[in-house]
Amino acid sequence: MGPGLARLLASQPLGAAGAAIVFLLVATAVLAPWLAPHGAKEAAFAPYQPPTREFLFGTDHLGRDILSRVIWGARLSLYVGLVSVMFGITLGGIWGVVTAYFGGAADTASQRVVDVVMALPPIILALTLMAALGQSIDNVILALTILLTPTASRTLRSQALSIRESPFVEAARAVGCPHWRVIALHVLPNTLATYIVLVTVNIAYAIVVEASLSFLGLGAPPDEPSWGAMLTAGTQAIEQAPWMFLFPGLAISLTVFGLNLLGDAIRDVTDPRLRGGLG
Amino acid sequence: MKRIRALVPMLALVLAVALALPAGGQDKPRSGGVVTWFDYGDPGRLDIHAESPLSVQQATAGIYSGLLQYDPEDPVKIAPDLAERWTASPDGRTYTFHLRRGVKWHDGQPFTAADVKATFDRVLNPGFKSPKCGARLKPMVASVEALDPNTVQFRLKAAAPFLPSIASAWCRIAAKHVLDKHGDLQKPEAQIGTGPFKFKRYERGNLIEWEKNKDYFVPGLPYVDGVKQFILVGGPTQLAAAKAGRIMLWDTWPPMRKTQAEELARARGDAVDIYQHPVNTIWIVYLHTQKPPFDKPEMRRAVNLAIDRHELVAKTLEGAGVPCAILDPKLVGDYALPLDEVKKLPGCRQPKDQDVEEAKKLVAKHYPNGVDLEVAVRSVGNYLDRAQLLLTQLRRIGIRGTLKSYESAAGFAVFGKGDFTMIATQDRAMDTTDPGDVFALVYTTEAGSNWGKFSDPKVDDLTDRALKEPDRAKRAKLYHELQRHLLQADLSGIPVAWVEGYYFRDKKLMNHRPGWTAYDNNTFMKVWLKE
Numbered sequence A: 001m002g003p004g005l006a007r008l009l010a011s012q013p014l015g016a017a018g019a020a021i022v023f024l025l026v027a028t029a030v031l032a033p034w035l036a037p038h039g040a041k042e043a044a045f046a047p048y049q050p051p052t053r054e055f056l057f058g059t060d061h062l063g064r065d066i067l068s069r070v071i072w073g074a075r076l077s078l079y080v081g082l083v084s085v086m087f088g089i090t091l092g093g094i095w096g097v098v099t100a101y102f103g104g105a106a107d108t109a110s111q112r113v114v115d116v117v118m119a120l121p122p123i124i125l126a127l128t129l130m131a132a133l134g135q136s137i138d139n140v141i142l143a144l145t146i147l148l149t150p151t152a153s154r155t156l157r158s159q160a161l162s163i164r165e166s167p168f169v170e171a172a173r174a175v176g177c178p179h180w181r182v183i184a185l186h187v188l189p190n191t192l193a194t195y196i197v198l199v200t201v202n203i204a205y206a207i208v209v210e211a212s213l214s215f216l217g218l219g220a221p222p223d224e225p226s227w228g229a230m231l232t233a234g235t236q237a238i239e240q241a242p243w244m245f246l247f248p249g250l251a252i253s254l255t256v257f258g259l260n261l262l263g264d265a266i267r268d269v270t271d272p273r274l275r276g277g278l279g
Numbered sequence B: 001m002k003r004i005r006a007l008v009p010m011l012a013l014v015l016a017v018a019l020a021l022p023a024g025g026q027d028k029p030r031s032g033g034v035v036t037w038f039d040y041g042d043p044g045r046l047d048i049h050a051e052s053p054l055s056v057q058q059a060t061a062g063i064y065s066g067l068l069q070y071d072p073e074d075p076v077k078i079a080p081d082l083a084e085r086w087t088a089s090p091d092g093r094t095y096t097f098h099l100r101r102g103v104k105w106h107d108g109q110p111f112t113a114a115d116v117k118a119t120f121d122r123v124l125n126p127g128f129k130s131p132k133c134g135a136r137l138k139p140m141v142a143s144v145e146a147l148d149p150n151t152v153q154f155r156l157k158a159a160a161p162f163l164p165s166i167a168s169a170w171c172r173i174a175a176k177h178v179l180d181k182h183g184d185l186q187k188p189e190a191q192i193g194t195g196p197f198k199f200k201r202y203e204r205g206n207l208i209e210w211e212k213n214k215d216y217f218v219p220g221l222p223y224v225d226g227v228k229q230f231i232l233v234g235g236p237t238q239l240a241a242a243k244a245g246r247i248m249l250w251d252t253w254p255p256m257r258k259t260q261a262e263e264l265a266r267a268r269g270d271a272v273d274i275y276q277h278p279v280n281t282i283w284i285v286y287l288h289t290q291k292p293p294f295d296k297p298e299m300r301r302a303v304n305l306a307i308d309r310h311e312l313v314a315k316t317l318e319g320a321g322v323p324c325a326i327l328d329p330k331l332v333g334d335y336a337l338p339l340d341e342v343k344k345l346p347g348c349r350q351p352k353d354q355d356v357e358e359a360k361k362l363v364a365k366h367y368p369n370g371v372d373l374e375v376a377v378r379s380v381g382n383y384l385d386r387a388q389l390l391l392t393q394l395r396r397i398g399i400r401g402t403l404k405s406y407e408s409a410a411g412f413a414v415f416g417k418g419d420f421t422m423i424a425t426q427d428r429a430m431d432t433t434d435p436g437d438v439f440a441l442v443y444t445t446e447a448g449s450n451w452g453k454f455s456d457p458k459v460d461d462l463t464d465r466a467l468k469e470p471d472r473a474k475r476a477k478l479y480h481e482l483q484r485h486l487l488q489a490d491l492s493g494i495p496v497a498w499v500e501g502y503y504f505r506d507k508k509l510m511n512h513r514p515g516w517t518a519y520d521n522n523t524f525m526k527v528w529l530k531e
Helices: A003-011 A013-030 A066-102 A104-119 A122-133 A137-164 A167-174 A179-215 A227-235 A243-270 B002-020 B054-060 B113-124 B133-137 B162-166 B176-182 B235-243 B258-268 B297-306 B309-316 B329-335 B339-343 B353-366 B383-395 B408-416 B437-443 B457-468 B472-487
Strands: B034-039 B068-070 B078-080 B083-088 B094-099 B141-148 B151-156 B197-203 B207-212 B226-231 B272-287 B321-323 B371-378 B399-406 B422-429 B493-506
Touching: A003 A013, A013 A066, A013 A243, A066 A104, A066 A137, A066 A179, A066 A227, A066 A243, A104 A137, A122 A137, A122 A179, A137 A179, A167 A179, A179 A227, A179 A243, A227 A243, B034 B054, B078 B083, B094 B113, B094 B162, B113 B133, B113 B141, B113 B151, B113 B176, B133 B162, B133 B437, B151 B162, B197 B226, B235 B258, B258 B272, B258 B493, B272 B297, B272 B329, B272 B437, B297 B353, B297 B383, B297 B399, B297 B493, B309 B321, B309 B383, B309 B493, B329 B472, B371 B383, B371 B408, B383 B399, B383 B422, B399 B408, B399 B422, B422 B437, B437 B457, B457 B472
Parallel strands: B034 B226, B371 B399, B371 B422
Antiparallel strands: B068 B078, B083 B094, B094 B151, B141 B151, B197 B207, B207 B226, B272 B422, B272 B493, B321 B493
């Protein structure tokens, strides 16, 4: 470990803890085929077995190993979280930056569209989209992308508005740089820190929304090992088999906790005002 | 777990007591109060003649009357309703019904034989899809005539078990003037009946409410002022409502599983009677015979071989069901093929190894790399659990399904249009206790729930002959032949099990007896509430 990283970890101990949790999540997702003792959909065991040495998290109502489903669920959650956030924040970011750069009626009109989407309660919008699109992982990603795009557009637009007026942007324009080059080489790179924070924070949000949709029966298809769907199944046997909702619930909480800690730390590190430099 | 096990004998005692003292009918009835129960899904459409979901029948059960009915106080007995008496010709091919006089529709119009004729002309019309009443009666009835304003005559194509079908809760009489005005019975404003209750309110996805019909043709009935049906989708919601005392009755599909009954006993054991009862409902897996991959009979056979009915019943019904059977001996006696014989047949026999190996070969023959398909399922009851387990079983033979779930009414619409490849699970409740019901409902070419477009002339012929066979022993023999044929045919509707389960009624709900089909005894005409 280099002295710079050590200093960073010492200055952001909660961020370090978050990073460790996120690392654990990613490792679990990547290594799921080797870590999971059984298949996520394998229902070959007696149902409602409490946690034992053989089944560390117990079995569910159909005789599936909950530990295996939680491990495979990490892959699903991370996949949905990462892909939807990458699409949503990237598309939203480009949208916001481009419209901010050109300004005028197109910018005003596009921001009114953002106003309309952001005025709708996110979970209601997500539910409506899923009801219209149908249940599939791809559609969850699409719904989340639609949810995230306006947020990213609004946030990155505000930053792009100030960058647009910067001397280096004016200088680039003055020497005859085409607009696409100014945007690609001068404006977008200067929004990167905000973009990274948005991505980190919204992965947790996307995971929670996916779990919520699945909990309500409108997320991933029912047999996919979604933590949210596992929670729903757990509610049917709260008295009989509390381990059915306990472990997926813990997985969601821990993941969101870790991602939020990491997101906060990245924001602290990248925001000069919070670093004490300019604030 | 010890606590739960300790409760089992107590629950058994509760059941025994509940069944021994059915309904507390010895007390003197009192009037007033509102019964609360639930509908497992939002019916959406309300036309009792054109629809088949139980949710539709429940929503309208108390609104209409039939010519006959199953006696609310003796549910195996056929009793008068709008017909006060009836006669049959010696050859059993002509039935004459003498109607009650002075009966009024809920809007004040007089009830006459013209309404009966309009009703049966509608359901018997070859161009009108009537999956319940019409599907039962079309093979039997040749014509319906109103002889005078108070007499109706049915001529049958052959002697057949006609009265159970006429008493079916789906063959309710609609008003001619309402049909003329609205064209159908789909909307709440078209719910004008002669039944003990008037249709008061339908809040989509939330509530259906009836109010007492003060002009009901049986003096003094109904006892209660109204009935509220909460639309409660999903087992946890239904159980929570039961535990909180929000519903007084759980006598309908889906039944409670044993663990749910135990949970309810712990919460409200002193206030409710819990009992076990068959639902007269068969669990079917549908394959569409005109769409790949199941247009190939060997692929249908592979599914039939691969499904482990015993595991499905053990895990999703907690053992409360009769695996494999097309007819349940508990419900129809010796019309059913002996279960010992059924259990030895391919697809049902245990262990599954031999059947699964054969199924794998059949799939590999047509799809060497396996096959991916979309599997439809309605998200009601515990269908999603059943579907997940089924997909796990099919994955062993190379059929990789992805579930596509539908809201209750939307699912029925999709199934009716044949817009599916496979339906993972669908219970079909019988309309009557007649053994011929399941064949007329699922397996014949013209069956109301033959969604997979299965057609086998031998099945049609045996079903028709058995239906019209007056000799009981010969009829049983025909049904045995039919079941043997079906259990070895490459079916579209694969029988998984007959469903059973647990129910409860609040101890203050009096004079309620469970019907022998899910549809009967849902009118609450003789139910009353203790103070």
